[in-house]
Amino acid sequence: MSDRWAVAATDGGGALLVPLGRDGRPSGDVRAEPDLVAAVGSRPEVGRWVWRSTAEIYPRLLGAGVRVERCYDIEDAESLLLGHEGRHGEPRSAAAAWARLHDRPVPPDPPQRAAEPGSQSSLFEPQPVPVPFEDLLEVYADQQRRHEAAEHPDRMRLLTAAESAGMLVAAEMNGTGLPWRADVHRAVLDELLGERYAGGGDPRRMAELTDEISAAFGRRVRPELPADVIRAFAQAGIKVKSTRRWELAEVDHPAVEPLIAYKKLYRIHTAHGWGWLQDWVRGGRFRPQYLPGGTITGRWVTNGGGALQIPKVIRRAVIADDGWRLVVADADQMEPRVLAAISRDPGLMEVAGQPGDLYKAVSDRAFAGDRDMAKLAVLGAVYGQTSGDGLKNLAALRRRFPRAVAYVDDAARAGEEMRLVRTWLGRTCPPAVGSGDDGEAGIPQDDDRPSAAVREGEFTPGYASTNARARGRFTRNFVVQGSAADWALLMMAALRQSLKAAGLRAELVFFQHDEVIVHCPAEEARTVAEAIRAAGDLAGRIAFGETPVRFPFTTAVVECYADAK
């Protein structure tokens, strides 16, 4: 009996299946069965299902009430392995992987489809490039070999397994949905924005603010158009470079206050207003389409719905069902803790192994008890702050925590020199490639055009180019944020397993970088909170091995999300 099976869907709802041996190759005959759901559902003893794409197959199983224990997503693994091998741009489909194995022409990946609001299908799935089952099995076996060639094979196996688990979590959360009270949301909108007029246009409160702004300028101004606002200020004799809130706040003019108020409402109106509610909330649930590993650092994104940017005021609409609760858990200072674990800086590990406020402990050691300064210094080190007080604080940080600062400095230098940079588990940041517009989004490129800073005369001769330094900031942050995403992925996988093993009715309903929400009957809340704490600990041990660093959570048991903080 094998505990690992490969499966592929066939036309008409059927399936091809085969047990796999330890070497990743089939250990029995391929069998064809007429019903995919029955084929998987009748084999609960299978420990891990190997398939081309979770997005393709798992929503169908979930729809029929079949959950699986673990899986291995071949195309997701292909993407991670290609990255690790420094081949980020190559097509990641299983068909492409097979073609590369056989020196055949490699088919390009299809473009991704746009999100369909409220869709029950979990992950947005590009049109698959068809691949025969035998070819798929060959690709899988070869991927096992490629794991062995990784810089740290054990970590690389952990990474692909964890992200596959993330795919399961994402699909299941999409099926479950985040409890969302449309009536409460509408009440919030009415209260903040005012009623809508039958004829369309801005709601009442926004229209009133537009009138106030126009009165202050003495002419009609459209506050949602930055160019119009800048013009209006210029006519009033005030030069502003932009209409960003922090810049306007410095200006002494009667239009400033209503302008800032308008911006806040405009944002809610356009991004989380009545239209959003109409599009994204069905049957009391909000179903964002999560995509694990959707960013270069491994953080998740959602495709539509803006689930990772829900404004605080709108969180009032997230309310548990009757008799149920939301367990909202936030990892405490995840980034400096992760930096301690990956750099093995003795001082920072000691600080991150103590209970209590990490920034306070850092400030006691290096900043004479000034917590704000300590926090700024730590974040500056992680974000690559290059000016102001940050530099002075960074020097103090370097004296007390030399290995931690050296770790991010090394990552920055590697980025500037176009070398590959990896997270702890082996997710790899691409070096900037090419010179046109075909590079990875977010990676500063070297190109022939001078950057804005260069044109403005800020270029520093004798030092790395502006773009190289931008890459350095990127990779400096990448090793910390990405390793934090590694940890979070393992934490979610562990939590999913333990909730299931405990036989609870609790369900994971939300995940946002360092925060998780579980929806559960009130009487399960204490057990769930403990499960979250244990999952964080376990993830720390699995990811980083023996380390004194702890990963505690701040946990709240609430009926309404807005009450969690």
Added chain:
DNA sequence: AGTCCTCACCGG
């Protein structure tokens, strides 16, 4: 009509 870009905000 569709695509791409900028702006400014939201969240971590």
Added chain:
DNA sequence: AACTCCGGTGAGGACT
């Protein structure tokens, strides 16, 4: 005091 790192979102406007 300044707006550093990672993203998504819509509106408006310039362009093809």
